[in-house]
Amino acid sequence: MPLLEVTDLKTHFHTRNGIVRAVDGVSFSLEKGQTVGIVGESGSGKSVTCYSMLGLVPMPPGKIEAGSAIFDSIDLLSCGEKVLRQVRGKRISMIFQDPMTSLNPYLRIATQITEPLCLHMGMGKKTALGHAIRALGEVGIPEPEKRIQMYPHEFSGGMRQRVMIAMALITKPEILIADEPTTALDVTVQKQILDLIKDRQQELGTAVIFITHDLAVISEVCDEINVMYAGRIVERAGANELFSNPRHAYTRALLKSIPAMHAKGEQLYTIPGLPPDVSQPINGCAFHPRNELGERSKCLTDKRPKLKDTGAGHWVQDCPGCLA
Amino acid sequence: MTPATQDTAGTEGQRDYSLLQAERGSSLWRDAWLRMGKNKVAIVSLFVFIITCLLCFGFAWFCKDPIQQDLTNKFASPSGEHWLGTDAMGRDLFSRILYGGQISILVGLVATFVAVTIGVTYGAISGFYGGRIDAIMMRTVDTLLSIPFLMVVIVLQAVLSEWSTTTSKWIVDTWGWNKDFTNRATNVLPLFFALGLFGWLTLARIVRAQVLSLKEREFVEAATSLGLSRLRILFRHIIPNTLGPTVVYATLTVPGFIMYEATLSYLGLGVESPNSSWGILIKEGANYLETNPQLLILPGILFSLTLFALNFLGDGLRDALDVRASKD
Numbered sequence: 001m002p003l004l005e006v007t008d009l010k011t012h013f014h015t016r017n018g019i020v021r022a023v024d025g026v027s028f029s030l031e032k033g034q035t036v037g038i039v040g041e042s043g044s045g046k047s048v049t050c051y052s053m054l055g056l057v058p059m060p061p062g063k064i065e066a067g068s069a070i071f072d073s074i075d076l077l078s079c080g081e082k083v084l085r086q087v088r089g090k091r092i093s094m095i096f097q098d099p100m101t102s103l104n105p106y107l108r109i110a111t112q113i114t115e116p117l118c119l120h121m122g123m124g125k126k127t128a129l130g131h132a133i134r135a136l137g138e139v140g141i142p143e144p145e146k147r148i149q150m151y152p153h154e155f156s157g158g159m160r161q162r163v164m165i166a167m168a169l170i171t172k173p174e175i176l177i178a179d180e181p182t183t184a185l186d187v188t189v190q191k192q193i194l195d196l197i198k199d200r201q202q203e204l205g206t207a208v209i210f211i212t213h214d215l216a217v218i219s220e221v222c223d224e225i226n227v228m229y230a231g232r233i234v235e236r237a238g239a240n241e242l243f244s245n246p247r248h249a250y251t252r253a254l255l256k257s258i259p260a261m262h263a264k265g266e267q268l269y270t271i272p273g274l275p276p277d278v279s280q281p282i283n284g285c286a287f288h289p290r291n292e293l294g295e296r297s298k299c300l301t302d303k304r305p306k307l308k309d310t311g312a313g314h315w316v317q318d319c320p321g322c323l324a
Numbered sequence: 325m326t327p328a329t330q331d332t333a334g335t336e337g338q339r340d341y342s343l344l345q346a347e348r349g350s351s352l353w354r355d356a357w358l359r360m361g362k363n364k365v366a367i368v369s370l371f372v373f374i375i376t377c378l379l380c381f382g383f384a385w386f387c388k389d390p391i392q393q394d395l396t397n398k399f400a401s402p403s404g405e406h407w408l409g410t411d412a413m414g415r416d417l418f419s420r421i422l423y424g425g426q427i428s429i430l431v432g433l434v435a436t437f438v439a440v441t442i443g444v445t446y447g448a449i450s451g452f453y454g455g456r457i458d459a460i461m462m463r464t465v466d467t468l469l470s471i472p473f474l475m476v477v478i479v480l481q482a483v484l485s486e487w488s489t490t491t492s493k494w495i496v497d498t499w500g501w502n503k504d505f506t507n508r509a510t511n512v513l514p515l516f517f518a519l520g521l522f523g524w525l526t527l528a529r530i531v532r533a534q535v536l537s538l539k540e541r542e543f544v545e546a547a548t549s550l551g552l553s554r555l556r557i558l559f560r561h562i563i564p565n566t567l568g569p570t571v572v573y574a575t576l577t578v579p580g581f582i583m584y585e586a587t588l589s590y591l592g593l594g595v596e597s598p599n600s601s602w603g604i605l606i607k608e609g610a611n612y613l614e615t616n617p618q619l620l621i622l623p624g625i626l627f628s629l630t631l632f633a634l635n636f637l638g639d640g641l642r643d644a645l646d647v648r649a650s651k652d
Contacts, residue, residue, distance in 0.1 A: 054549055089551030102546040106352060106564040116550045151351050167550070 002029035003207055004175060009067035011052045014060060018279040022048040024231035030175065035208040037222030039215060043275055045231040046211045050177045054094060055084045090120040093168035097180040099160035103152035110148045113167045120171050135166040139196060158189035162196065169200055177209045182217055194221055215258055219243055227251050230276050230286035233307060237314040247310065249294035249322035250287045285319040294322045356644040366640020369633035376630050380425035387419035391504065391598045399616050411619055412612060421623050424600035427512055431519065432582040438520025439527055440574050444563065446524065447531030452539055452558050469525050477518045481593045484514030508599050515594050519581050527573055534566040568645040575638035579631040602627045
């Protein structure tokens with residue numbers, strides 16, 4: 001049995017401009033210790049998928065319309081705030097995109113990092129502080145016993161992200177959700193943070209859900225990759241398989257647009273058009289209007305393509321126009 | 325202050341700062357405080373206010389009785405006996421000014437404290453829970469704000485002053501407290517009550533607006549994802565972040581309340597003679613403006629000085645705390 005099994009998750013936002021179908025029927029599963037990536041462009045529903053699982057979607061306007069997320073026989077989507085609070089920060093924790101804003105500027109690092117320990121492990125302040133200092137040391141913060149008494153603005157971006165990672169992993173959670181953890185950092189620091197997440201994951205046996213729009217990052221860390229488009233998963237495969245044998249037109253277009261794939265001076269490839277307006281229901285293949293690499297005329301327009309197993313754990317949306 | 329001393333003060337501030345950084349970490353409050361240290365007007369104002377407080381609450385106890393009349397010695401000139409002379413009843417003016425300051429400053433501080441406590445809690449809850457709760461709470465504030473403040477205070481004062489006389493008598497009879505002290509205390513209590521009761525409205529709105537934007541911030545999301553309860557997030561993570569504007573607003577309301585006290589007392593609705601307050605002194609002094617202007621001018625000087633100091637202090641605090649936005 002997988003550690004976490006998300007089935008047909010639908011999260012919609014009821015706004016003045018209609019119902020925004022941010023996540024529209026997403027299913028995936030996560031094994032113990034595995035790293036699953038979710039990749040897609042901005043607004044494709046990557047983050048909302050994970051926010052839904054932890055009940056972080058603001059409701060209203062958000063609403064989880066359907067689906068289940070079974071974690072250790074608890075359905076995270078329907079278990080209620082109280083049960084969820086026992087899971088959050090203890091068994092599933094999260095790190096966020098921007099380390100500059102995800103720490104409270106008015107509290108010492110010590111106060112913030114010991115909070116989950118006192119809360120979930122019932123530790124006293126002193127024991128918790130000892131643990132916290134060790135945790136900071138483990139994520140590579142020099143002189144942790146001094147640094148822990150400082151405030152967030154006295155840390156650099158990379159250091160803050162290390163603090164966030166230490167904080168998220170301090171209760172030894174079973175799942176870590178990393179929501180674009182390296183997007184706000186510069187490239188040299190990105191690599192360090194990725195290595196750090198991998199190291200800590202191996203040490204603690206944590207499963208990781210890795211959200212990003214950066215294909216280079218995802219190829220580096222993930223065992224399995226889900227490609228999302230317009231709130232749906234269009235393709236899922238092992239990391240090597242996906243990069244060597246992309247099947248869906250969107251995945252192919254994504255890979256083709258990586259700058260490193262182009263010769264110097266060559267014009268960069270971009271996917272034409274804009275992501276679809278998800279406030280209108282999309283009946284057929286969501287990628288149809290932008291499909292340039294496949295055969296647009298053959299795309300499904302009347303019914304929604306289903307994910308189909310093409311063997312060796314490679315799943316792809318069954319749309320004749322997009323498949324290759 | 326000579327340039328030389330300024331320099332040493334500056335470097336000492338610097339050294340302090342780096343030392344703190346190395347040892348305990350420097351909070352945003354600490355930073356703001358150090359920034360304010362460079363604002364000379366604010367520091368001078370702070371000293372003026374502290375000295376005024378020390379005079380009124382410390383030195384006053386060693387002065388003459390402010391109620392003791394000496395009708396043979398009316399309108400006396402300043403002398404060794406009466407430092408600032410005496411008033412129309414032969415009471416010592418210096419001591420009346422200090423005792424008056426006690427009440428005026430206390431009114432300002434206590435009313436502000438009441439206003440801040442109610443306002444922050446009310447505004448934070450309203451903004452944090454949002455939706456219908458927010459709508460109801462804010463409409464209540466709107467309604468209260470639409471009632472003329474002065475009128476309500478006048479009515480309250482009228483109702484409560486009767487209460488204050490009976491309470492005062494009861495306390496003296498049953499507990500044997502000092503009569504003068506009890507009278508003074510119960511005389512001003514309705515004023516504290518009335519001012520505090522209405523003073524929190526604007527603050528509640530300010531805090532609500534702050535909380536509305538703060539609750540969308542990522543660190544709140546992060547705190548939620550760590551499994552903290554909503555109440556804990558509100559009190560531990562959100563409210564501390566609203567304290568900057570609150571402190572500034574509070575510092576600026578203290579002189580406002582002192583002013584209200586003076587206004588009400590001047591109109592005969594606040595503190596009552598023979599008790600002393602700056603409002604009372606100005607009222608009494610105004611009667612003898614032509615013959616003995618010092619009775620108006622001397623309390624007026626300390627009164628204005630305190631108001632100036634508090635306003636400059638508030639401005640300084642705002643400048644010091646505003647940089648916060650660029651620091652996080």
